[in-house]
Amino acid sequence: MIPIHAPNSNTQVNSPESVWTQERIERLQALWLEGKSFSDIADVLGSTRNAVIGKAHRLGLCRPKDKTRVSIARPAPAQPVTPMPRPADLPKRRGKPVKLTELQHWMCRFPLGDPKSPDFRFCAEPTIDDKSSWCADCARQVFVVMPARMRRRAA
Numbered sequence: 349m350i351p352i353h354a355p356n357s358n359t360q361v362n363s364p365e366s367v368w369t370q371e372r373i374e375r376l377q378a379l380w381l382e383g384k385s386f387s388d389i390a391d392v393l394g395s396t397r398n399a400v401i402g403k404a405h406r407l408g409l410c411r412p413k414d415k416t417r418v419s420i421a422r423p424a425p426a427q428p429v430t431p432m433p434r435p436a437d438l439p440k441r442r443g444k445p446v447k448l449t450e451l452q453h454w455m456c457r458f459p460l461g462d463p464k465s466p467d468f469r470f471c472a473e474p475t476i477d478d479k480s481s482w483c484a485d486c487a488r489q490v491f492v493v494m495p496a497r498m499r500r501r502a503a
Contacts, residue, residue, distance in 0.1 A: 367395070368403055376400065380409050445469030454478075458486035 372393055379389045386404070390397045404410075445460050446469060456471035458481075473483035482490055 367399075373403070373407070376403060377407070377409065380404060444472075446472040456483035456486050457481045458483070458490070 386400045387397050390400045456473045458471040461468045471486050
């Protein structure tokens with residue numbers, strides 16, 4: 349067994365003087381049988397919650413599933429969610445970029461300029477579809493296709 353030193357401790361984890369003495373293990377089991385939470389047990393033992401959970405797992409302690417517990421289900425939406433309507437006659441080029449307060453749900457959210465500048469704007473061209481935040485031109489800037497040879501190297 350390789351001796352491993354526990355942080356902030358003079359005892360070795362795999363040594364006979366481990367932090368988990370027989371008394372501490374018995375106390376953990378007793379508190380666990382009382383139904384205490386791992387956080388409460390950790391407070392009593394002066395240990396961390398993760399250390400207590402790990403030791404309980406190694407000891408084979410597990411709580412039976414409570415059959416009386418009722419899961420709280422989210423209510424189904426009253427009406428199916430429909431996408432917001434987009435203007436039917438979207439122009440190809442809208443023209444000038446807009447401020448954040450002027451953005452509509454169908455406009456491209458690609459930032460133009462320095463956000464600290466008073467001239468900061470967003471592209472505002474019509475988006476590709478309702479699920480996209482970008483117009484076709486800005487999407488090409490945001491999502492760069494990696495050449496095949498670079499994809500092979502990255503994998």
